[in-house]
Amino acid sequence: MMKQVTRSTPDHGLRCQPMDVAFSNGGLNSAQGFRLVIPTGSTVVQAEGCDDGGMSHSILISAPFVAVIPAGVQLATIADNDPKGWVIALKPGVLGQVSKEAFGAVPKWSKSWDPFLREAADTLGVLHNADLIDAACADAFADVISVHIALRYGHCAGAVEPDMPLTRQMLTRIQAFVHEHIAETILVGQLAVLAHMSASNFARGFKTATGNPPHLYVTLERVKFARTMLCEETIPLVDVGARAGFQTQQHFTDVFHRYTGVTPRAFRIAHRNVGS
Known part of the structure; x- marks a missing residue:
């Protein structure tokens, strides 16, 4: 400095x-x-x-x-x-x-x-x-x-901004930001600024590039990170949810079950049985 x-x-x-x-x-x-x-x-x-x-x-x-x-x-x-x-x-x-x-x-x-x-x-x-x-x-x-x-x-932000595709560099930057701040609240507006776009144009461009809207991408990254931590037996379930950015343990359980078909506890037990 x-x-x-x-x-x-x-x-x-x-x-x-x-x-x-x-x-x-x-x-x-x-x-x-x-x-x-x-x-x-x-x-x-x-x-x-x-x-x-x-x-x-x-x-x-x-x-x-x-x-x-x-x-x-x-x-x-x-x-x-x-x-x-x-x-x-x-x-x-x-x-x-x-x-x-x-x-x-x-x-x-x-x-x-x-x-x-x-x-x-x-x-x-x-x-x-x-x-x-x-x-x-x-x-x-x-x-x-x-x-x-x-x-x-300002009020004119995005008013005449044409839809622009997200480049590979933009997507890499967004991915790095999400991974770095996975335990925090991540807003679409924050990701849009990384791509130098308005929030609405970014959301459209991101879905076109990835197939998913930004908020779903962030949620799936949280679930993916949680799956990795659940494979580590030493990390308590409550800490897994917090580190992955879920607001409460119940929120973590509900979202994880929605996208994996099992609860975090059941996933950990199943992974343990496979490993043994």
């Missing part, structure tokens, strides 16, 4: 600060439109505040995810005296009226897997630490990031 220094980028269309600096000085200018929170390493950030309707929100953000939050919310780290990552503030009007309208529809309490924003933040971090970000550079990054957010998360 690169050493983070206390400079901040010029206050133009975009402003970038290291995570520890953003916390130590009370955060960024609340006049900005919204912020991107991009933790790195083991840093976990909690964002708390209210939306325009007065509803309270609280989310936890950690790598590999990024979050879009309103400008004026409170940020804090969870048991971390040396937070790592970046906080990027963007003004909503840097791309004109069309972009303003798109920004208005961006969910400002959203957390997602977004490789593009992480790459952009990494590049900004290198330039920031080398003191190479001037006003023109800040505005250029603001334009690029703003276009990405407006198209990917």
